Amino acid sequence: MSRPPRVSILMPVRNEARYLPAALKSLFRQTETDWELVVVDDGSTDATPAILTAEALRDPRICVLRREGGGLVAALNEGLAACRAPLIARMDGDDICHPRRLEVQANLLDTEQEIGLTACAFRHFPRTALKQGMLAYEAWQNGLHDHETIMRDLFVESPFVHPSVMMRRDLLTNLGGYRDCGWPEDYDLWLRMAAAGTRFSRLAQALFFWRDHPDRATRTMGEYAANAFRACKLDHLISGFLAGRRTLIMAGAGQEGRAWQRLLMTKGIEVSCWLDVDPRKIGRQLHGAPVIHPHQLRLSGEMMLVAIGVRGAREEFRQLVQPMGLREGLDFICVA
Numbered sequence: 001m002s003r004p005p006r007v008s009i010l011m012p013v014r015n016e017a018r019y020l021p022a023a024l025k026s027l028f029r030q031t032e033t034d035w036e037l038v039v040v041d042d043g044s045t046d047a048t049p050a051i052l053t054a055e056a057l058r059d060p061r062i063c064v065l066r067r068e069g070g071g072l073v074a075a076l077n078e079g080l081a082a083c084r085a086p087l088i089a090r091m092d093g094d095d096i097c098h099p100r101r102l103e104v105q106a107n108l109l110d111t112e113q114e115i116g117l118t119a120c121a122f123r124h125f126p127r128t129a130l131k132q133g134m135l136a137y138e139a140w141q142n143g144l145h146d147h148e149t150i151m152r153d154l155f156v157e158s159p160f161v162h163p164s165v166m167m168r169r170d171l172l173t174n175l176g177g178y179r180d181c182g183w184p185e186d187y188d189l190w191l192r193m194a195a196a197g198t199r200f201s202r203l204a205q206a207l208f209f210w211r212d213h214p215d216r217a218t219r220t221m222g223e224y225a226a227n228a229f230r231a232c233k234l235d236h237l238i239s240g241f242l243a244g245r246r247t248l249i250m251a252g253a254g255q256e257g258r259a260w261q262r263l264l265m266t267k268g269i270e271v272s273c274w275l276d277v278d279p280r281k282i283g284r285q286l287h288g289a290p291v292i293h294p295h296q297l298r299l300s301g302e303m304m305l306v307a308i309g310v311r312g313a314r315e316e317f318r319q320l321v322q323p324m325g326l327r328e329g330l331d332f333i334c335v336a
Contacts, residue, residue: 005061006034007102008083008169009091012075013039016093017047019211024055026096032103035089037062040079043069048093072217073180080169080177088172092163094211096125101207105166108201116198117167117190119160120207130212136311142202150200152328154191155233155335156314159200162186164208171198183232184224191236230263233335238267241333242303249304249332251275251317253291256309256336261287272302277320294320304332 009027013020027037041049041064049066056062065078080088087106091097101120108118121142124130141159144150150159175192178185193200218224234242242248246269250257253276261271274291276282281291294317304326308314314334326332 004084004086005036006085007032007036007087007089007106007166008085009035009037009089009102010076010079010083011037011039011091011093012042012072012079013044013048013052013093014042014069014075015044015046015048017044017051019094019213020048020051023091023093023095023097024051026099027091028059029099030097030102031100032106035061035102036084037091038065038079038082039063039093040065040067040075042067042072042075071180072221073178073185076185077177080172083169086169087166088169089166090163094213094216095163096209096211098205098207098209100205102166104203104205104207108203109166109168112201114199115201116171117160117165117193118201118203119165120203120205122161122164122208122210123206124212125209126212134212142206145202145204147200150202151194153334154194155237155333157229158184158187158190160186160190160202161208161210164210171196181232181235182223183228183235187229188232188236191232195236195240227259227263230260230335234263234267237305237333237335241329242269245269245303247272247302249273249275249297249302251294251304251306251332252308252313252336253278253281253286254307254309257307258286260305260307260335273297275304294324297324299324299326306332306334307336308334309336 039052041052052064056064063082065082067075087109089102105118109115124134124138144153144159153159179188181188222228248269250261250271253274271289273289274286275294275297276291277293282293284291306317308317
């Protein structure tokens with residue numbers, strides 16, 4: 001067997017004939033040429049198999065695995081088992097890589113051995129139809145520029161676009177690969193990596209271009225719905241920040257906070273009081289617990305979840321409680 005390449009690109013696909021040629025073309029243009037592409041075709045019924053067969057005949061760096069379906073997680077794990085390189089770059093069949101993506105990410109991981117995963121800045125495309133929410137998510141994620149800011153906002157949303165990351169293969173395999181738990185497999189992996197002490201980084205350069213279209217998995221799969229994200233977060237919080245807790249304080253008495261309260265109840269955790277700044281809510285009872293202004297809070301050692309869904313309100317809350325001595329990550333965690 002030939003020596004392992006520097007980078008293995010792990011790409012699961014299903015019915016990607018429309019966008020796959022452009023994605024592959026962006027890989028053929030990489031300045032780092034010492035790579036293999038392990039592409040797992042998960043039961044495509046369009047021209048995807050023909051495209052992959054033709055490209056594999058032209059380029060021996062392409063390894064095509066075929067399945068009769070079975071889902072994304074199974075496809076990722078089968079592909080991971082076939083990857084030979086010490087570095088794994090994720091990629092999807094509908095996205096585009098900057099020509100220097102593999103080179104720059106691999107150089108960082110080779111130079112900074114303490115880093116287990118590196119992402120890069122990304123841009124949605126095409127941009128003409130993008131809604132404000134997607135643009136805000138792009139700006140938020142690209143603003144998580146180092147390990148500390150990534151960890152601070154780890155439970156807000158997924159801090160990485162999955163097909164933009166490069167990570168160490170040993171780290172991924174030692175964690176058991178991907179899990180199928182009914183929630184986002186990538187976000188679950190980031191949370192497990194963080195719990196294992198992995199250090200993250202993000203390159204400032206926009207080296208990845210994330211195609212937005214109606215059939216994208218994040219729009220069509222139930223595993224990426226808001227309630228699935230909350231379930232994933234809570235599962236990891238219960239094994240860490242909320243371990244052994246039966247009550248907590250909820251900051252945010254709006255729609256997001258109430259969704260969290262309902263989910264917490266299924267795990268036997270009650271909200272002892274709510275924090276809110278809306279004068280119409282303060283002084284009321286919500287699900288048997290009082291709604292108070294943050295300035296009325298008396299520190300009691302209870303943990304707090306911050307579930308404020310209004311854009312910009314998370315930073316306002318952080319500034320509001322800073323003089324109170326509340327420590328993020330120790331006394332409270334932002335979950336929205």
